[in-house]
Amino acid sequence: MKQLLLASLVAGATWLGTAPVASADENPWMVRGRVIGVLPDESGDLSVAGTRLAGDVDISDQYVPELDITYFFTKNIAAELILGVTPHDVKATGVTVPGALDNATIDLGDVTLLPPTLTLQYHFVNDSQWKPYVGAGINATFFFNEDEGPVADGIDYDTSVGLALQAGVDYDLDGEPGGWAINADIKKIWINPDVTVDFTTALGATVDADVDINPLVVGLGLGYKF
Numbered sequence: 001m002k003q004l005l006l007a008s009l010v011a012g013a014t015w016l017g018t019a020p021v022a023s024a025d026e027n028p029w030m031v032r033g034r035v036i037g038v039l040p041d042e043s044g045d046l047s048v049a050g051t052r053l054a055g056d057v058d059i060s061d062q063y064v065p066e067l068d069i070t071y072f073f074t075k076n077i078a079a080e081l082i083l084g085v086t087p088h089d090v091k092a093t094g095v096t097v098p099g100a101l102d103n104a105t106i107d108l109g110d111v112t113l114l115p116p117t118l119t120l121q122y123h124f125v126n127d128s129q130w131k132p133y134v135g136a137g138i139n140a141t142f143f144f145n146e147d148e149g150p151v152a153d154g155i156d157y158d159t160s161v162g163l164a165l166q167a168g169v170d171y172d173l174d175g176e177p178g179g180w181a182i183n184a185d186i187k188k189i190w191i192n193p194d195v196t197v198d199f200t201t202a203l204g205a206t207v208d209a210d211v212d213i214n215p216l217v218v219g220l221g222l223g224y225k226f
Contacts, residue, residue, distance in 0.1 A: 027178040027225050030070040030078075034183065034221030038062045038086045044195075044211040046092065048203075054103075055095035057211055062086045066219060075125050080135065080166075082117040082187075087145070092197075092209075100203055108197065109149030111157060115141040117164045117189060129175060135166035141191045141213075154198040160213075162190035170223060178225045187217040 044057035066084035073079070090108040095101050119137030143157035168185035191213040198206050 028072045030072070030223055030225040032068045032070070032183050032221050032223035034066045034068070034185065034219035036064060036066045036084065036217050036219035038064065038088075038215045038217050040088070040213045040215045042211065042213050044092075044209045046095065047208050048097070048205045053095060053097060053207070056093050057108075057209065058091040058093050059213060060089040062088055066221075070121070072123075076123050078121045078123060078133075080119050080121055080137075082115075082119070085112055085114050087112045090149075092207075097203060106151055107149040108152060108155060109147035110145075111143050111147070111155075112145040113141055113143060113191075115139055115189065115191065117187070119164055119166050119187075121166070129172040131170040131172060131181070133166075133168055133170075135164075135168075137164050137166070138162070139164045139189050139191065141189075141193070143193065148197070151199070151202050152197050153200050153202075156196045158194040160191045160193040162192055164189045181223045181225065183219070183221050183223045185217075185219045185221075187219075188214070189217060190214050 039061050040059040042057050042059045044055075046053040046055045064084055064086050066082065068080050068082045070078050070080040087110055089110050092106040092108055095104045095106055117137060117139040119135035121133045121135035123131060123133040139162050141160045141162075143159070146155050146157060148155040164187055166185065166187045168183060170181040170183050173180040173182065193211055193213070195209040195211050196206060197209065200206070
């Protein structure tokens with residue numbers, strides 16, 4: 001299933017980049033720059049050799065710039081590719097290992113996420129300058145710059161593929177089919193990586209974590225429709 005969703009995301013992004021350009025009066029392209037808040041709704045199941053451990057995960061909020069590119073097939077239907085990277089601090093909390101740890105908090109360092117997301121949108125056409133839209137699509141999150149922190153010997157994050165939901169609004173500053181717009185946007189993205197933490201030196205074991213990051217992403221920015 002992950003391979004199918006990832007292939008769909010790559011194919012959709014490739015198609016978006018090579019889609020035929022409509023005539024100039026149709027204004028098919030829109031580019032936005034946003035400042036986004038990435039607010040994880042995190043949880044995690046920790047285990048050693050299949051035995052579940054008491055504990056959870058804590059992942060920091062982050063605020064970063066984001067770029068998105070939108071192609072309008074019609075006035076109502078569009079596809080949007082969302083690009084950005086977010087670094088996060090990671091901790092394991094409430095970890096209990098009999099004979100070794102009791103309700104401990106462990107610094108697992110930091111990691112950077114690259115979560116390209118492709119959504120298919122419906123834009124509500126009206127006579128006002130407010131242009132609301134909703135969307136749904138898929139996300140593939142890649143992890144890099146993994147730092148395992150001061151206790152672990154190493155850490156590995158698997159690529160995650162999941163769904164995304166979106167709602168937003170553009171406020172047309174020019175009152176024309178094209179031109180500048182202020183944008184507000186909110187997304188729910190499901191990110192569920194499998195994480196392996198090497199605690200050989202500290203605990204003599206490797207800890208597996210099934211992590212749900214599932215952030216709410218809120219953004220505010222400026223767009224230009226060509």
